[in-house]
Amino acid sequence: MLSLRDQFPSLASGLAGTYLDNAATTQAAGASLARMASFETGGRANVKRGIYPLATQATAAFENARAALARYLGAENPNEVVFTSSATAAINLVAHGFGAGLSPGDEIIIGEGEHHANIVPWQILRDRAGVVLKVLPVDDEGYPRLDALDGLITARTRLIAVTHASNVTGAVTDVAAVCDIARGKGVRVLVDGAQMAAHGPVDVATLGCDFYVVTGHKMFGPTGIGVLWARAAVLDAMAPFMGGGEMIRRVTFDETIFAPPPHRFEAGTPPITQAIGLGAAADLLLGLEWPEIRAHEQVLLGMLMERFADRDRVTVIGPGATAKRLPILSFTIAGVHPHDICELMGARGVALRGGHHCAQPLMDRLGVAATTRASLALYNIPSDIEAFTAALDETLEVLA
Template identity: 40%
Template sequence: MSVDIQHIRSQFPILNREVNGKPLVYFDNGATSQKPQVVLDVLDNYYEKYNANVHRGIHTLSQEATDLMEESRRKIQAFINAKHDHEVIFTRGTTESINLVANTISQLLTADDEIIITEIEHHSNIVPWQLVSQRTGAKLKYIPLTADGILDITKLDDLLSDKTKLICVNQVSNALGVINPIETIIEKAHAKGAWVLIDGAQSVPHTKIDVQALDCDFLAFSGHKMYGPTGIGILYGKEDILNQLPPFHGGGEMIKDVTMEVSTYACLPFKFEAGTPDVAGIIGLGAAVDFINEIGIDAIHTYEDELVEYTIQRLSEFDEVEIYAKDAKHSGAVSFNLKLDGVHSSDVGMILDKKGIAVRTGHHCAQPIMHHFGIPGTVRASFGIYNTKEEIDIFIDGLKTAIRMLG
């Protein structure tokens, strides 16, 4: 499978700009991806031609907006192979999707229950569960990292018990780009009767996801990391589990009947979609799914794997560079530091920025990983379908400059 990279790049207007007098090299896709023209056009088109509230009006604009929004829901259902479109819940992003599960499941937990997370999580898959533990008394456990920075999956059997109610794990680490063994985790969790929530923020843009084949109970991801708008995310949940959970937000749309004494709630997905949704963002996310499908997620996966492997190969040329979890399988990102006394990752990032190269530096909202390695942060290069090996070579030249200046 081959991809026409120049044709793809031509669809992203921002790639034409310069930064500090240099052509932009955008390697911060793990934070947010750039948007193709088709997504930008869909956003403008919605506000110019279809702007109306959804599900509530009999007039033409409302019906058209509703149809476009629900069409996007069906596109996402097909994209992740959910069994039902009402298993697709619109949220503001991965963080809200995880908090939705955390806040609703907490009403089903007792102090005798246990939740398992991991040391490789983003803060948004740690802090909500700490809050749940504090609120309910449920015990919070975690799968530790090995010295190399990969999950020590051998510890999972000891952590699991008949009290385990939920395991929460990212499929790909945002900080390291490491792929985690979620299939094994799901199988072992289900053997104990526990549910599994997958943080797919860093995996959904890069690899094919089939929630039925995985048999995960929840999947959370964000639109803005997969060429869609900011402020829109997805929570997938199995129908029978979502029906067991109470509402997250109260308000319009999520109700069936309201009296001054009591309210009854709407069916899925609306039970979890209170208030006016980000209609433009939802339609824009549908356009982003179309964009990915046109290229092919398998082709994207293959091409981006080549970029990651080439980056690791080029970084390995330098004695001054330490690549984290170097021997693990990566997806979408590589994280490293310069082994130079007194040099912080931000020093490297600022020099690269002067060359027009955008990378992410710091702890990447994953401080436990940094504590594990005894460092304040890393430099992370993360990729999208529009990136090229030629850009990686420019990045490597910029890194050479950083080493000369900081060494």
């Protein structure tokens, strides 16, 4: 994996230190940075507007990025890919557009382990439109309890919104099973794939979901860019989230005729540079050997978990095994706030995340206020785990 690290400038230079905060954001791939720089320095233009060469080149690059994301998500139709500003924006787009077709008393089921981005938009919809929110519980390891799903679905259930993998515990949801249950009841499924996308290509066709969202900065691309994939028939039936230029066919003072998807949902000038950069990241990831990378990540996760085996003050939150989970590990140290741990570890060159990780309902369920989190990605190596261990030993001595 050392050669892979060379493709990430901040790691190759050593500037990022021992970077174990990949669940918050990944480091940007050099290919992504280079393609964005080429667009900006080689002469840029707006997309879907001009017909001069620079403009048509920009539009082609933008649409090529859309096609790359479609390939990465296993979608046959690039027009099912909508560019947004983030995964959060993508979920809000669905809450507004799909939610516009819901009636008071219609039901949405959300997971107990969700990021706030997959909770708050549905609460806003509830308060605005009178829909009913139900919660799919998780077990003690943070896995959604699929045995409880049938009992939650009624004739009024319209959508199930679940994470593909927890940003706190790393627990991976059996999304295909959720979709099988939902399909038999005529219920749509939205999957928050923000964490999963950094750990290999996704196949939305195999999963069977109706919506899938990802974000660029968590899959080795730029910030300020997200993606919504949705089935063409579902997008066709959805109202736009925002109005403006380029999402229309015809405007008069009496009415507006909207453009077909995906442009219907991309009002105004889109994040062109970021989309191009994310397309480059997707191209890079599509060319990697993912069985080997996933095995490498699981080895590192096993090493990390072993470091906590004989520490009395440390409690690991979430699954106890490395199977069916991402390389994300949250822990607490008795009597010590996670922010203190992160500050002391950061001073020793190790980047971790401390807090509730935008998942306070899950924290409540697991009985903790906050955790310290180490999260790995494809470019981490055994020496990162050794650096983590040394810094943790020193930190525990300081806090003794």
